[in-house]
Amino acid sequence: MPGLLEGVRVLDLTHYIAGPYCTKLMAALGADVVKIERPGEGDGVRWLGPFSSSQTKIPPSSPLRKGKRAPEDGAWFLYLNTAKQSLSLDMKSAEGRRVVLELAAKADILVENFAPGGMDALGLSYTQLKQANPALVVTSISNFGLTGPYRDWKASELNLYAIGGLMNITGEPEQEPLREGMPLAQLGAGQNAFAASMAALMHAEETGEGQQIDVAIAEYATNILENALMQFSYSGQEYSRVGNRGYGRAAWGIYPCGDGHVGIIAGPDHRWPEVAKIMEREELADPRFTSRAGRLEYADEVDAYMLPWLIDNKKVDIFKAGQESGLGFSFVATMKDILEMEQLLDRDYFVEIDHPVAGKLQYPGAPIMPEAGVDAWVFDRAPLLGEHSAHALKSWLGYSEDAISSLAGQGVIEVGQNG
Numbered sequence: 238m239p240g241l242l243e244g245v246r247v248l249d250l251t252h253y254i255a256g257p258y259c260t261k262l263m264a265a266l267g268a269d270v271v272k273i274e275r276p277g278e279g280d281g282v283r284w285l286g287p288f289s290s291s292q293t294k295i296p297p298s299s300p301l302r303k304g305k306r307a308p309e310d311g312a313w314f315l316y317l318n319t320a321k322q323s324l325s326l327d328m329k330s331a332e333g334r335r336v337v338l339e340l341a342a343k344a345d346i347l348v349e350n351f352a353p354g355g356m357d358a359l360g361l362s363y364t365q366l367k368q369a370n371p372a373l374v375v376t377s378i379s380n381f382g383l384t385g386p387y388r389d390w391k392a393s394e395l396n397l398y399a400i401g402g403l404m405n406i407t408g409e410p411e412q413e414p415l416r417e418g419m420p421l422a423q424l425g426a427g428q429n430a431f432a433a434s435m436a437a438l439m440h441a442e443e444t445g446e447g448q449q450i451d452v453a454i455a456e457y458a459t460n461i462l463e464n465a466l467m468q469f470s471y472s473g474q475e476y477s478r479v480g481n482r483g484y485g486r487a488a489w490g491i492y493p494c495g496d497g498h499v500g501i502i503a504g505p506d507h508r509w510p511e512v513a514k515i516m517e518r519e520e521l522a523d524p525r526f527t528s529r530a531g532r533l534e535y536a537d538e539v540d541a542y543m544l545p546w547l548i549d550n551k552k553v554d555i556f557k558a559g560q561e562s563g564l565g566f567s568f569v570a571t572m573k574d575i576l577e578m579e580q581l582l583d584r585d586y587f588v589e590i591d592h593p594v595a596g597k598l599q600y601p602g603a604p605i606m607p608e609a610g611v612d613a614w615v616f617d618r619a620p621l622l623g624e625h626s627a628h629a630l631k632s633w634l635g636y637s638e639d640a641i642s643s644l645a646g647q648g649v650i651e652v653g654q655n656g
Contacts (some may be wrong), residue, residue, distance in 0.1 A: 240614055242263060247271070247345065247348065248271055250337075251275050252282065252350065254424065260321065261316075261319060262428070262431045270321040272324065274622055276648070277306055277307065277651065279314075279622040282311065285312075290308070315598070315618070319619050321620055324626045326626070346374055346437075363449045366396075372445050375447065377380065378426060378427070381455050382453035383451045387455075394423055396556020397422040403461070405479065407477075409480035421456055427452075430452045487538075487543075492544070494555055504565070511563065516542075516543055553568060556568040588600045592618045623652055
């Protein structure tokens with residue numbers, strides 16, 4: 238079914254994570270997203286496992302990649318590139334550059350995440366793109382942005398999470414800083430790029446004027462520092478790591494239980510007697526513990542009273558017992574828990590998508606639940622490499638079969654299965 242962005246054309250020159258997540262959101266909303274991939278190799282994230290065929294991760298520098306066609310069943314690629322078309326095109330060739338400029342002339346949005354200067358080196362600078370299409374929105378995503386002394390420096394998620402400031406406030410007190418389990422900085426930057434692109438598209442539709450958007454991944458991390466940066470600005474005091482014991486006090490954080498871990502939040506203060514009741518421990522009703530200050534002062538004692546009950550009970554039972562008493566209890570869900578969670582199942586959150594190589598898999602659903610009866614989201618599988626090369630050139634540019642065959646014969650494009 239058509240989505241909310243039906244009719245919007247997006248030229249996707251992205252790879253790996255941040256850029257593809259931005260264009261994934263556009264494709265899911267119904268935009269016509271054509272993803273340009275290198276012939277044979279494709280997007281580098283195609284080579285990152287796990288794979289349904291049990292291949293191992295193949296690093297970019299590995300000789301195992303040379304001469305081999307990109308895998309079609311890497312989990313990262315399948316997730317980040319749903320509902321897109323794949324056009325396998327050599328952008329380094331003169332003919333390939335010409336085709337990209339023709340596509341840009343027909344596009345509403347172009348998203349790229351080459352290193353700064355990469356598009357210029359290909360002969361696809363913003364000035365050249367603007368000449369081809371003055372109304373084009375060009376969204377550029379890079380590690381540190383298009384300007385500044387760090388512009389050309391390299392970074393992985395570890396670097397970006399660290400230099401953005403998030404790592405300094407993540408971890409246990411008196412121990413080394415820790416990173417997140419997933420590439421939060423890159424996914425978050427992709428969301429920012431999506432939102433900025435939508436705003437710029439509205440402006441272009443109203444005025445006919447496009448623009449270039451500069452998204453720095455490291456700056457996303459700095460933007461979500463909560464009150465840590467403001468606290469330092471106001472007082473000069475560094476925000477310290479508190480680990481699983483939130484804000485240093487008891488009954489506020491992550492605790493072990495019978496089958497995993499739970500999140501205990503025992504506020505507000507007038508609800509504290511409910512904790513003693515749920516955990517069947519009279520000692521917890523001691524007046525010393527009824528305020529946050531008291532639970533901070535006697536945190537170790539409070540934890541010692543709570544732990545036996547937590548260890549004797551299961552995480553979902555603890556979660557529900559707290560919630561039913563008006564307390565913000567939670568539990569640490571495993572992936573199995575997520576797929577079986579009654580809340581998500583009741584809302585029909587998950588989507589099953591069938592892929593010709595990977596098979597049928599469960600995918601996360603729409604990040605926003607639309608109004609009943611509104612077809613806002615499009616769910617379709619990720620493309621095979623070059624699968625839509627011919628279709629994209631026909632539908633966007635009106636190319637004939639002979640023109641497509643000529644480009645294929647020159648090695649400018651690769652026409653994959655169904656392409």
